[in-house]
Each structure stands twice: as C-alpha cells, then as structure tokens.
Amino acid sequence: MGAPGITGRTRPTKTKKQASAQKRKREDVDTEKLEQAVAELDIKNGAHKDFSDLPLSEPTKQGLKASHFSVMTDIQSKAIPLALKGHDILGAAKTGSGKTLSFIIPVLENLYRLQHVGSDAGLGALIISPTRELAIQIFEVLCKLGKHGHMFAAGLVIGGKSLESERQALTRMNILVGTPGRILQHLSQTVGFMVDDLKMLVLDEADRILDMGFQRDVDAIIEYLPKERQTLLFSATQSKKVSDLARLSLQDPEYVSVHAEDKSATPKTLQQNYILCPLEEKLDTLWSFIQASKKSKIVCFFSSAKTVRFVYESFRHMQPGISLLHLHGRQKQGARLDVTAKFAAAKSACLFATDVAARGLDFPAVDFVIQVDCPEDVDTYIHRVGRTARYNREGRGILFLAPSEEEGMLQRLEAKKVPVELINVRQKKKQSIKSQLVHMLFKDPELKYLAQKAFVTYTKSIYLQRNKSIFNIKNYDLEAYAASLGLPGAPKIKFLKDDASKQKKQQSRQQLEVPESSDDEADQLEKKTAKPVRTKYDRMFERQNQDVLADHYKKLVKDDDDDKNTRDEDDFTGATGATKADDDDFMTVKRRIPADGEEEDQQEGQDEDSTAPRGKMIHLQGASQPLIVDSNRREKLLKSKKKLLKYMDKGRKLVYDEDGNAHEVYELENEDDFRAKGLPEEQRQKFIEAAREVVAQADVEDKATAKAKRKEKLRKRKERERAGHEVSDGEDDEDGGVQIPDTGEDLLANFRADAEYSDDESEAEIVDEDEGKNKKKAKKWFQSDSEDEERSSKKRRKGKKSNAPVVQEPETLEDMEALAAGLLG
Numbered sequence: 001m002g003a004p005g006i007t008g009r010t011r012p013t014k015t016k017k018q019a020s021a022q023k024r025k026r027e028d029v030d031t032e033k034l035e036q037a038v039a040e041l042d043i044k045n046g047a048h049k050d051f052s053d054l055p056l057s058e059p060t061k062q063g064l065k066a067s068h069f070s071v072m073t074d075i076q077s078k079a080i081p082l083a084l085k086g087h088d089i090l091g092a093a094k095t096g097s098g099k100t101l102s103f104i105i106p107v108l109e110n111l112y113r114l115q116h117v118g119s120d121a122g123l124g125a126l127i128i129s130p131t132r133e134l135a136i137q138i139f140e141v142l143c144k145l146g147k148h149g150h151m152f153a154a155g156l157v158i159g160g161k162s163l164e165s166e167r168q169a170l171t172r173m174n175i176l177v178g179t180p181g182r183i184l185q186h187l188s189q190t191v192g193f194m195v196d197d198l199k200m201l202v203l204d205e206a207d208r209i210l211d212m213g214f215q216r217d218v219d220a221i222i223e224y225l226p227k228e229r230q231t232l233l234f235s236a237t238q239s240k241k242v243s244d245l246a247r248l249s250l251q252d253p254e255y256v257s258v259h260a261e262d263k264s265a266t267p268k269t270l271q272q273n274y275i276l277c278p279l280e281e282k283l284d285t286l287w288s289f290i291q292a293s294k295k296s297k298i299v300c301f302f303s304s305a306k307t308v309r310f311v312y313e314s315f316r317h318m319q320p321g322i323s324l325l326h327l328h329g330r331q332k333q334g335a336r337l338d339v340t341a342k343f344a345a346a347k348s349a350c351l352f353a354t355d356v357a358a359r360g361l362d363f364p365a366v367d368f369v370i371q372v373d374c375p376e377d378v379d380t381y382i383h384r385v386g387r388t389a390r391y392n393r394e395g396r397g398i399l400f401l402a403p404s405e406e407e408g409m410l411q412r413l414e415a416k417k418v419p420v421e422l423i424n425v426r427q428k429k430k431q432s433i434k435s436q437l438v439h440m441l442f443k444d445p446e447l448k449y450l451a452q453k454a455f456v457t458y459t460k461s462i463y464l465q466r467n468k469s470i471f472n473i474k475n476y477d478l479e480a481y482a483a484s485l486g487l488p489g490a491p492k493i494k495f496l497k498d499d500a501s502k503q504k505k506q507q508s509r510q511q512l513e514v515p516e517s518s519d520d521e522a523d524q525l526e527k528k529t530a531k532p533v534r535t536k537y538d539r540m541f542e543r544q545n546q547d548v549l550a551d552h553y554k555k556l557v558k559d560d561d562d563d564k565n566t567r568d569e570d571d572f573t574g575a576t577g578a579t580k581a582d583d584d585d586f587m588t589v590k591r592r593i594p595a596d597g598e599e600e601d602q603q604e605g606q607d608e609d610s611t612a613p614r615g616k617m618i619h620l621q622g623a624s625q626p627l628i629v630d631s632n633r634r635e636k637l638l639k640s641k642k643k644l645l646k647y648m649d650k651g652r653k654l655v656y657d658e659d660g661n662a663h664e665v666y667e668l669e670n671e672d673d674f675r676a677k678g679l680p681e682e683q684r685q686k687f688i689e690a691a692r693e694v695v696a697q698a699d700v701e702d703k704a705t706a707k708a709k710r711k712e713k714l715r716k717r718k719e720r721e722r723a724g725h726e727v728s729d730g731e732d733d734e735d736g737g738v739q740i741p742d743t744g745e746d747l748l749a750n751f752r753a754d755a756e757y758s759d760d761e762s763e764a765e766i767v768d769e770d771e772g773k774n775k776k777k778a779k780k781w782f783q784s785d786s787e788d789e790e791r792s793s794k795k796r797r798k799g800k801k802s803n804a805p806v807v808q809e810p811e812t813l814e815d816m817e818a819l820a821a822g823l824l825g
C-alpha cells in the first residue's frame with residue numbers, strides 16, 4: 001500500500017473504466033475466482049469462525065497472519081461476509097469487540113476485487129471518524145493489514161497539518177481516512193480530488209458522526225458522493241433513526257447487532273461500580289484512589305478541558321508517584337499524538353481526559369476507567385467505560401455520582417442494560433488535599449486562574465445539561481465545590497433570564513453538546529467565522545472576573561473612566577471589548593463585591609445602570625460627608641468597624657505641660673519672643689551645637705555599655721569553659737544558642753541519616769504546609785486492618801530505632817561489637 005505524500009499529477013487521459021479493465025485483465029484469475037467465491041459465500045448459516053473460512057485475497061490473508069488474527073469475533077463473523085457481498089450494513093457491537101476489522105477487511109477486499117487501484121482510479125473508499133486520534137488508529141490498522149501486497153494508496157486527513165501537502169497527495173488516493181471537517185474542506189477546495197467513482201463509505205462511531213455536532217458537515221460530504229455506493233455504519237451504541245438512514249441513502253441495510261440479546265450492553269469482562277461522591281469530595285476521592293492504585297493504568301474522564309487541565313496541573317505539583325498525562329481537544333495536534341502514544345506504551349499511568357478519548361481508542365491493558373464527572377448520557381458512559389475490558393480482557397469502571405445524580409442516572413443505565421453496583425469508599429482511608437490545593441493556589445496565580453475556570457466551566461455545563469432530573473444546578477453545593485478546588489470563594493456566576501439570553505443558551509448548549517468533537521473540527525469552524533485577531537494580552541485582560549489580573553485591569557478601566565468622568569456599563573465593558581464577549585455568553589460571571597480596602601469606586605462602573613446615582617444616602621457617625629449606597633450588603637459593609645474607622649475623624653495628638661495645659665505637638669512660638677532671642681541663623685547654629693553635644697555624650701555612654709557587655713560575655717564564656725563545656729573557637733553565638741563543634745566531620749550526617757530514614761516513611765506522610773506539621777496520610781483504599789496494624793508496629797519499631805546512636809559503618813569485629821553494645825544499651 002502506498003503512503004500519502006506522492007506529488008500529484010493531472011487527471012489521467014484514459015478513462016477509469018479502461019484502467020480498471022486493464023488491471024482486471026492482469027490479475028484476471030485471482031479476482032475472478034474471488035468474485036465467484038464471494039458470490040457463493042453463505043451469509044445465513046454463520047458458520048464462518050476463522051478468517052481462513054472467508055474468500056479473501058492473498059495480501060489480506062498475509063496481513064491477518066502477520067497481525068496474528070485468526071479467529072473472528074462475533075461482529076466480524078457476521079458483518080464481514082455481508083459486507084463482502086456488497087450489502088449496506090448497520091453494525092452494532094460492544095466496545096472492544098473488533099469492529100475496526102469488520103470494515104477494514106471488506107474495504108480492502110471489495111476494492112481489490114474491483115481492482116480499484118492506482119492513481120488513475122480515484123478515491124474508492126472513504127472512512128470517516130469523529131476524532132483525530134481514532135482516525136489515526138484506523139489508518140494504522142489499515143496500513144498494518146494492507147502492507148503485505150496490496151497496492152492501494154491510502155491517506156489520512158485530520159487537520160492540524162499543511163493543507164497544501166495533503167492536497168497534492170489526495171488526488172492519487174484510493175482509500176482515505178479522516179475527520180468530517182477536513183474531508184469536507186478538501187472536497188470543496190481541492191481541485192482534482194475526485195470522488196465520482198467512490199465505491200464505499202464507512203462511518204465509524206456512526207451515532208456520533210450522525211448527531212447534531214457533525215450534521216452539517218456530513219450532509220455536505222454526502223452531497224459530493226455518488227448515490228450508488230456501499231455504506232457501512234458501525235458503533236457500540238447504534239442509532240437506527242430512519243431520518244439518518246435516509247440522509248445516507250442506505251439501500252436495504254442489514255442490521256448486524258450481535259450483542260442485542262445480551263443481558264448487558266457492556267463487555268462481560270467489565271466490572272462496573274459507582275460511588276456516591278458529593279461534588280466537593282471528588283478531588284479528595286480521586287487523589288486517594290490514584291494513591292492506592294499507583295501500579296495501574298487508569299483513564300479518568302472529566303466534562304471539560306479546563307477541569308482536565310486544572311486537575312492535571314495540581315495533581316502533578318503534588319507528585320502522586322505515578323506518571324500523569326492529559327488529553328483534550330484544546331491541545332495542539334503534536335501534543336495529542338504524543339500523549340496518546342505515551343499512554344498506549346505505558347505500563348502504569350494515569351490519563352486525565354475529556355470525551356475526546358471516549359470513543360474507539362484502543363489503549364492496551366487499561367485497568368480502570370474512572371468517570372469523575374457524570375457523563376451526559378448513557379451512550380457516553382458506555383463509550384468511556386469501553387476503554388477498558390477490550391477484546392475479552394478484564395477491566396473495571398468506576399462512576400462518581402453526586403447524591404442528586406444517583407437516581408436519574410441509575411434509571412437510565414438500567415434502561416439501557418448497563419449493570420452498575422454501588423461500592424463505598426472507606427472514609428478513613430480518604431485523604432484531604434484541600435489544604436495543599438489552597439496553598440498551591442495561593443502561591444501560583446495561574447493555577448488559581450485554572451481552578452476558577454474549571455469551576456465556571458463545570459457549573460456552566462451542569463446548568464446547560466438538558467436532563468434536569470439528573471443535573472440540577474440547585475442540588476450542588478457550589479461554595480463547597482469551590483473550596484474543594486482550593487479557591488477562597490466561589491466565583492460568582494450570574495444566570496441571565498431574559499429571552500434573548502435564552503436563545504444564546506440554546507446556541508451555547510449546542511456547542512457544549514459537542515465539546516470535544518467540535519474541538520476536532522474547531523479549526524475548520526474557526527476559519528469559517530473569521531474573528532478579529534486577539535493577542536495574549538487581550539486574553540489576559542479578559543480575565544477580569546477572575547481575581548487574577550483583575551486589579552490591574554480594573555485600574556486601567558478606572559483610569560479610563562476618570563478621564564471621561566463617566567461610569568456607565570458601556571464604557572466599562574467597552575474598554576477591551578472582552579466583556580462584550582462575556583455579555584454574548586449565555587451566562588456571565590458576576591463581578592464581585594470588593595473586599596475591604598479595595599476602591600469603592602471600582603464597583604460603580606460594574607452596576608448595570610450607574611449613570612445616575614442610585615441607592616440611599618447614609619450618614620456615618622464621624623464621617624464628614626454623607627455616602628450613597630445602593631445595596632444592603634454594601635451598607636452593612638460600610639457600617640463595619642473597619643470602614644467606620646476609615647471615614648471617621650482621625651483626631652489630634654496633644655501634649656500636656658507641667659501645669660496640665662494641653663498643647664499641640666508642634667506649636668509655633670510667639671513671633672516677638674522668637675525675635676527677642678536673636679537672629680534666626682544664630683539661633684539655628686546654637687541649636688545644632690546643643691544637639692551635637694547631646695549626641696557626643698550619648699556616644700560615650702553607648703561605648704561604655706558595649707564594652708561592659710563584651711566583658712560580661714567573655715566572663716561567661718570562661719566560666720562555661722571551666723565548667724567543661726565545649727566552646728567553639730569561632731564567633732560567639734549572639735543568641736546564646738547551641739554551638740556547633742568544629743570537629744571536621746560532615747555536620748549534616750546525622751540529619752541525613754534521619755532524612756533517609758524518614759524517606760522510607762515518606763509515602764505514609766504528607767506535610768500539612770499551613771500548619772507546618774507532619775500529618776498522617778490516610779491509608780490506602782483497599783488496605784485491610786491487619787495491614788494497618790502491621791504498619792503501626794513497624795513504625796513503633798522504627799521509632800525505637802531512631803533513638804539509637806548513629807554509628808559509623810562497622811569495619812572490624814570490634815566495631816561490630818561496639819555497635820551491638822551501643823544498640824543494646
């Protein structure tokens with residue numbers, strides 16, 4: 001099979017039919033025999049168990065042998081014979097059951113028998129996948145199977161690469177794998193990319209590709225394709241919507257649903273559990289789980305890229321002892337590929353991902369799939385959990401459910417035949433990482449910003465969920481959730497209620513429904529809706545609602561306002577244009593009330609209509625002027641003691657003379673008296689002289705005191721020496737603390753011994769940095785009580801050991817005896 005990248009040529013002079021007739025002639029015997037065998041293939045009895053039972057070409061047989069595929073899976077044994085005979089197929093089978101080969105083998109075989117090969121033949125098969133990663137994976141399987149003698153030119157178009165280089169190769173492709181957006185881009189823009197003779201269209205993860213997020217692109221692609229073609233649709237959660245099938249113009253499709261009669265919609269080898277976990281305990285629970293499973297390969301799913309980034313960055317800082325990776329649609333293509341390859345190769349690792357990794361990805365030997373954020377529907381659950389227990393291997397799925405999500409989600413899972421069982425987290429083995437997060441966020445504003453973003457995005461996604469019986473924003477304790485992320489308070493989110501915003505809500509919901517797939521196609525969409533160029537600094541200042549950078553931003557805006565002497569909303573938001581974007585959002589982050597000490601006037605520009613003074617006037621006790629306040633909260637704030645002090649008269653300092661009369665600290669002398677004393681310059685000189693004498697006198701006294709102190713110290717030292725204490729020859733210890741003897745030894749040796757010793761224990765201890773004390777770390781999740789006891793007795797032994805004298809490594813028998821005696825003593 002040829003690789004993409006061959007430079008393009010003009011369209012062939014001879015017709016495609018002539019070309020294929022020529023090829024057919026060349027391999028006459030082979031293809032005719034195959035055609036006959038396929039025509040005779042019995043599709044009803046389902047007796048084909050091995051690939052060798054099928055009439056396949058020699059190159060395909062070689063490819064299967066090289067990959068050690070011999071026995072077919074259920075979906076393969078049912079779908080491949082039908083597809084070889086040219087039927088349209090709607091294939092549904094559980095995750096990890098081998099659907100990829102079910103369409104790759106027919107693609108290779110059907111094109112082979114037609115001898116649809118060579119640059120003159122044009123595109124023969126188009127395989128569409130919802131994500132780039134899955135497209136790459138399919139392409140790899142295709143190359144692996146096809147490289148043993150097939151002559152097709154195959155290509156991969158997924159975006160993120162130069163359009164031009166793809167263009168040149170495209171015109172010569174026979175098989176193409178890609179994502180909808182990029183395929184459409186080429187169909188509409190690449191001259192010479194011919195699909196008139198397309199024989200096969202394959203949609204992997206068909207339900208996803210056919211749903212709303214890709215609807216427009218897929219419909220447009222279909223417009224370009226010939227109606228006479230074979231269409232294969234595969235997914236683990238197949239939709240049979242008539243409207244979809246009509247869109248794809250399927251002809252008498254065969255429904256191949258191999259696991260429809262099964263009790264469960266998920267693999268038998270998959271153990272599925274859920275835990276009840278309030279929102280605010282998610283991170284503690286996840287951290288504790290990871291700590292207890294450091295040798296495992298884990299995929300953790302979250303609902304947004306922001307949450308993935310925050311959890312990844314914060315957990316990384318805390319050094320969990322297992323390699324962490326993260327994957328989401330906002331990463332650059334190179335990084336995404338890198339992460340996928342690393343995780344595939346890793347024996348143990350923890351991958352934090354959005355649903356971009358939920359479908360089709362075939363990571364080997366994943367032990368756990370943790371759904372930290374509840375999936376929006378059961379199909380998403382099935383695809384996520386399907387990253388483990390693939391092809392008869394074992395695996396475990398754990399779903400985190402907030403108490404309010406439990407009933408609704410369980411009902412839906414049951415209705416779709418997904419058996420999940422409740423398990424409990426052993427509370428005493430759960431660690432709290434809240435104080436560590438607080439500390440990290442305090443030190444690192446970027447991390448704090450990420451936490452805020454994660455909070456806002458999560459809240460937003462819950463609010464926009466369609467299924468209110470599972471996701472109801474009122475049921476979550478958002479303050480506690482913010483605190484669990486290490487935030488000092490929940491960023492305020494304002495839910496707009498007017499009609500206009502409801503429409504926007506509809507739009508943003510649609511975008512949210514395809515959060516990651518749209519990332520895949522985002523490049524295309526972004527290009528379609530040309531936006532003004534925004535710099536890094538524009539983006540930084542857009543963070544105005546997030547505390548971080550907000551002050552600087554507000555100062556800029558305030559200056560602006562001062563200049564114009566106006567403080568209405570338009571001016572405020574218009575300053576960067578960024579807040580306009582916020583307004584366009586369905587939900588906006590409410591600006592926060594300033595903390596004590598912040599400028600009051602910053603608030604003014606933030607009110608919805610502050611062109612006219614609003615609110616009531618209050619007279620604060622001791623304040624020189626009345627103040628205008630527009631909210632009860634601010635009034636309360638102003639009346640607080642601290643504020644009162646700010647507005648109250650500061651008072652005057654007075655001194656009293658011997659007769660008890662009060663005077664100002666600095667009083668001007670009577671002018672006549674002053675003149676009577678002589679000329680001002682003379683008086684000044686006299687004053688300087690007098691001051692100089694006072695200073696000289698004080699100097700003599702200071703020196704005498706210092707000398708006495710030195711003598712006293714010397715005396716004390718000699719006394720100590722006499723008493724037999726070791727005294728250093730060096731400088732005196734000013735604090736009178738313990739002196740370090742200059743013995744020429746490594747002074748840190750003892751401390752090191754301790755440190756090395758405690759290193760053994762380091763896994764069992766975390767440092768509570770706020771309190772500066774070592775606290776015991778919670779035990780592992782699955783640790784039994786006997787293990788606990790063993791551990792504590794070990795500690796006791798070690799505790800005793802630490803009192804033992806530090807002895808140098810024994811070299812002789814005498815040394816050893818001395819050491820033993822010391823230890824016994």
Ligand SMILES: Nc1ncnc2c1ncn2[C@@H]1O[C@H](COP(=O)(O)OP(=O)(O)OP(=O)(O)O)[C@@H](O)[C@H]1O
Pocket residue numbers: 068069070071072073076093094095096097098099100101235236359360361362386390391
């Ligand atoms: N006949 C076979 N013999 C041995 N291994 C197979 C066979 N068919 C597929 N596999 C292996 O099973 C694993 C899962 O296959 P595949 O990725 O095609 O599953 P899938 O059904 O497409 O899963 P998903 O629904 O998650 O996309 C792969 O590692 C693949 O190599």
